[in-house]
């Protein structure tokens with residue numbers, strides 16, 4: 001699939017078939033994440049690949065954070081079932097000590113964010129689907145997966161074959177609302 005078409009047609013996938021992900025496709029998705037640009041090429045991203053159903057089920061439970069969702073009227077994380085149902089869950093972490101900090105901004109989030117988009121676009125180009133899941137209990141998830149305390153967990157990515165064709169996604173703001181030419185117009 002051509003790059004711009006993949007960017008245009010990618011959607012968050014939250015319903016998965018039980019068709020397994022071929023090992024070579026999983027490798028291609030991880031390879032796309034590996035190729036992402038990073039701060040000073042320090043490559044702070046780390047990935048945990050989970051395929052064990054009981055562990056995916058626990059990850060799914062940990063994606064419901066009551067303090068976050070209950071106040072917003074949600075009874076579950078919209079991606080909660082996807083984390084249990086998808087054949088693969090990729091847990092993306094970062095080692096903040098291997099990235100940059102400048103003007104109070106920590107760039108590990110940018111590093112992993114770029115890797116995440118590579119991962120999701122590669123998945124889509126290969127006929128797979130995924131979704132960035134950013135809400136989860138980081139402490140309990142770290143314990144479950146043995147992730148060292150100095151790492152941050154940035155996102156969870158269920159990966160598999162979509163159960164249905166992607167519908168049109170949530171609309172984006174028009175360019176003239178987000179782009180300023182020459183100078184920021186207030």
Ligand SMILES: Cc1cc2nc3c(=O)[nH]c(=O)nc-3n(C[C@H](O)[C@H](O)[C@H](O)COP(=O)(O)O)c2cc1C
Nearest residue numbers: 010011012077078079080131132133134135169170
């Ligand atoms: C940083 C980040 C965190 C997100 N966390 C969640 C999440 O916890 N649960 C969920 O269902 N979707 C989550 N999403 C997916 C967004 O809701 C989705 O990307 C957005 O609505 C646009 O839809 P699209 O991906 O289909 O274009 C997250 C996306 C990003 C970038």
